[in-house]
Amino acid sequence: ATIQDRAQFDSAYSHHANMMRRSVTGNGNDLEGQSYDYIIVGGGLAGLTVASRLSEVSNVTVAVIEAGGDVYGADQNKFLVPTGNLYDSAVKTQYDWQWQTSSQAGANGRNLDWPRGKVLGGSSAINGLYLVRSNKAEHDSLASLISAPDIWGWDNIFRAMKKSETFVPPTGRVRNVLPDLRYNEASHGSSGPIHHSWPGAAFPTTNDFLQSMANTGTPISDDAYGGSSSGAFVATSAINPQDNWHRSFARNGYLDPAQNRPNLHVLTGHQVTRVLLDSSDPANIRATGVQYAASRGADVKTVNANREVIVSGGSVNTPQILQLSGIGNQQHLASIGVDTVIDLPGVGENLNDHVVTSVAWAPQGNVEMPAQAVTGNAVADSYVNAATGYTTMNTLLGNYTAELVQQARAQMAQADAASDARDEVKRAWNVTREAQLQAVFSEGSAIGAIELLWAYVFGSMQVQVALQHPMSRGYVRATSNDPFTAPEINPNVFGVNFDLALMREGLKLARRVGNAQPLSNSLGNENSPGTNVQADNDFETYARNSVGTEYHPSSTSSMLPREDGGVVDANLMVYGTSNLRVVDASILSSPLSCHLMAPLYGAAEVAAEIIVAHAQGRGYTGSAPPRSDNDSAGQTDGAPGATGGPGSNNGNGSGSGNGTSALARPTTYLGALLAVIIASLLL
Numbered sequence: 193a194t195i196q197d198r199a200q201f202d203s204a205y206s207h208h209a210n211m212m213r214r215s216v217t218g219n220g221n222d223l224e225g226q227s228y229d230y231i232i233v234g235g236g237l238a239g240l241t242v243a244s245r246l247s248e249v250s251n252v253t254v255a256v257i258e259a260g261g262d263v264y265g266a267d268q269n270k271f272l273v274p275t276g277n278l279y280d281s282a283v284k285t286q287y288d289w290q291w292q293t294s295s296q297a298g299a300n301g302r303n304l305d306w307p308r309g310k311v312l313g314g315s316s317a318i319n320g321l322y323l324v325r326s327n328k329a330e331h332d333s334l335a336s337l338i339s340a341p342d343i344w345g346w347d348n349i350f351r352a353m354k355k356s357e358t359f360v361p362p363t364g365r366v367r368n369v370l371p372d373l374r375y376n377e378a379s380h381g382s383s384g385p386i387h388h389s390w391p392g393a394a395f396p397t398t399n400d401f402l403q404s405m406a407n408t409g410t411p412i413s414d415d416a417y418g419g420s421s422s423g424a425f426v427a428t429s430a431i432n433p434q435d436n437w438h439r440s441f442a443r444n445g446y447l448d449p450a451q452n453r454p455n456l457h458v459l460t461g462h463q464v465t466r467v468l469l470d471s472s473d474p475a476n477i478r479a480t481g482v483q484y485a486a487s488r489g490a491d492v493k494t495v496n497a498n499r500e501v502i503v504s505g506g507s508v509n510t511p512q513i514l515q516l517s518g519i520g521n522q523q524h525l526a527s528i529g530v531d532t533v534i535d536l537p538g539v540g541e542n543l544n545d546h547v548v549t550s551v552a553w554a555p556q557g558n559v560e561m562p563a564q565a566v567t568g569n570a571v572a573d574s575y576v577n578a579a580t581g582y583t584t585m586n587t588l589l590g591n592y593t594a595e596l597v598q599q600a601r602a603q604m605a606q607a608d609a610a611s612d613a614r615d616e617v618k619r620a621w622n623v624t625r626e627a628q629l630q631a632v633f634s635e636g637s638a639i640g641a642i643e644l645l646w647a648y649v650f651g652s653m654q655v656q657v658a659l660q661h662p663m664s665r666g667y668v669r670a671t672s673n674d675p676f677t678a679p680e681i682n683p684n685v686f687g688v689n690f691d692l693a694l695m696r697e698g699l700k701l702a703r704r705v706g707n708a709q710p711l712s713n714s715l716g717n718e719n720s721p722g723t724n725v726q727a728d729n730d731f732e733t734y735a736r737n738s739v740g741t742e743y744h745p746s747s748t749s750s751m752l753p754r755e756d757g758g759v760v761d762a763n764l765m766v767y768g769t770s771n772l773r774v775v776d777a778s779i780l781s782s783p784l785s786c787h788l789m790a791p792l793y794g795a796a797e798v799a800a801e802i803i804v805a806h807a808q809g810r811g812y813t814g815s816a817p818p819r820s821d822n823d824s825a826g827q828t829d830g831a832p833g834a835t836g837g838p839g840s841n842n843g844n845g846s847g848s849g850n851g852t853s854a855l856a857r858p859t860t861y862l863g864a865l866l867a868v869i870i871a872s873l874l875l
């Protein structure tokens with residue numbers, strides 16, 4: 193942390209204390225023995241999105257159990273102030289699970305840090321705020337693997353991503369500094385819970401980066417949000433200019449506006465230790481509730497589910513929870529002393545992650561840069577890095593592509609044959625990698641294989657290089673039947689040579705971008721890897737020594753057919769159960785070429801629509817069900833057949849929050865525009 197004077201800083205942000213907040217409870221007894229229609233495990237990005245939407249239906253009851261604490265407290269500025277994500281970070285604090293991978297052979301044996309949010313809002317509370325959308329072809333490909341184009345294909349996900357968004361155009365000042373900041377309003381949403389905008393502060397070298405990308409083969413995109421994210425652009429950030437430039441995330445976007453709903457209860461500071469399953473009818477295994485505890489050794493409490501349990505613990509924790517509940521590979525479960533209820537070998541497997549490293553320069557002379565600290569000035573502190581570019585295989589490699597793909601196929605076939613993984617797991621690898629090879633790595637594909645990010649970090653200027661479609665697959669496996677013992681995380685970094693080769697070529701391109709006009713005018717010495725690194729081998733050694741996570745793990749509860757190693761079906765129901773779903777990053781069956789937050793808000797919106805449709809006895813056809821009675825328009829349709837209802841339990845949500853004003857309404861686009869005009873006049 194680089195805050196010089198904490199008291200001065202907190203007083204500059206004292207207005208945060210007056211915000212509208214949804215109250216939550218930290219008292220585990222409030223839920224114990226109670227019954228809720230829906231129990232959501234994990235109050236992160238997906239969990240709070242689903243909780244908010246389900247509780248719009250007033251005659252169902254919803255409980256969320258979150259292992260971490262609340263964001264609103266002594267440390268709230270860590271989460272709310274955008275620049276805080278770098279200079280007052282929640283990473284490596286109590287708000288982070290602080291996972292580490294197992295030793296990674298592909299990264300010279302290093303154990304990589306794997307932060308994940310452990311706080312209300314989950315990783316959406318601690319992340320880098322980049323909002324980038326995935327590509328049409330990627331979603332159509334994911335949907336075809338589960339034969340559900342109407343639900344998971346681009347059209348429905350695009351609609352759902354817009355549903356979650358309120359787009360706020362950049363200020364006049366930002367437009368002046370960044371003449372190449374381009375967007376197409378038609379691709380954005382105007383009345384959703386999460387605000388997408390640009391920071392109030394901007395720097396000329398960001399525009400130079402776009403120009404240098406164009407000059408090295410990655411053209412500037414006019415519309416990165418309408419189905420193709422390839423090209424260079426300044427990404428929107430999850431920032432709300434109308435609310436003091438705060439971070440917009442699952443807590444303040446989805447939960448706080450639900451503050452007056454008596455049918456929604458949120459418990460923090462308690463970890464779900466397992467899902468309780470009734471397997472008396474093996475053809476209809478039902479989740480009857482969950483157990484939870486404040487810590488290892490603390491009392492284990494139970495809360496009952498009338499209708500469904502929805503697991504939203506994220507890509508690391510969700511498979512661990514399923515495994516400890518008896519759902520997973522029978523052999524693995526036996527090895528940790530867990531009785532198998534459902535032998536489902538895909539649980540925890542098929543893990544993939546974007547990995548990242550960078551080329552870094554010292555700034556040239558007195559080039560203008562953001563403050564390398566949180567300052568107490570809301571506009572300055574809204575600055576986050578956001579310029580990016582998604583580069584296709586053809587730009588990266590030209591006609592070398594086909595040869596590399598052929599080599600990759602041969603290498604993977606050999607490695608799979610030697611692996612002792614279950615056949616279903618091998619099929620998951622195969623179908624998802626083949627889908628990637630066809631959609632992303634085919635000649636002329638418009639999907640980014642590599643992301644290049646422009647970053648000012650701790651006084652250095654960097655072009656970061658992140659692999660978007662790794663072929664390597666790893667796993668998450670519980671190592672003990674104790675839920676408070678860390679699982680083994682093995683992302684198998686650079687397990688397939690193809691991934692290393694692309695990273696190497698990405699690093700070369702990053703150097704070319706930095707050496708190209710006009711960006712080169714602002715860059716001094718190349719500090720890393722350093723100009724002595726020229727040969728392929730040296731680039732690869734540098735990549736192995738420096739690579740880390742871009743924080744986008746997915747696929748550990750893949751939505752695939754059961755025989756292809758799937759864990760959930762197209763309705764996100766865990767195979768073999770009739771009322772246990774997973775909604776979080778783990779359901780994506782293969783990587784997406786983007787930061788995951790935007791598509792995950794969309795996926796969680798779709799999940800909530802599916803669940804509401806099912807509660808109403810309707811099939812889900814891939815569009816929003818009729819509006820419900822607790823939503824902002826106040827229309828009613830209820831959910832026939834829902835059991836329980838308000839008052840079916842007495843967990844009354846008392847506790848640490850300080851809810852104040854009336855139910856928030858999403859701002860309209862006109863309101864947004866007006867606020868931005870006023871803001872730019874004030875600047």
Ligand SMILES: Cc1cc2nc3c(=O)[nH]c(=O)nc-3n(C[C@H](O)[C@H](O)[C@H](O)COP(=O)(O)OP(=O)(O)OC[C@H]3O[C@@H](n4cnc5c(N)ncnc54)[C@H](O)[C@@H]3O)c2cc1C
Nearest residue numbers: 234236237238259314315319320321322464776777787789
């Ligand atoms: C440091 C960092 C930077 C990132 N930067 C970006 C970015 O700039 N842009 C972007 O788009 N994405 C970014 N991401 C990724 C993005 O935030 C995640 O992909 C997304 O939040 C995943 O959503 P989720 O719902 O799957 O999991 P999460 O949001 O992580 O939520 C899971 C929740 O479940 C809770 N939980 C887990 N286990 C239990 C249990 N047993 N009992 C109770 N609660 C439990 C966790 O505490 C957590 O709150 C970043 C992530 C990190 C960690």
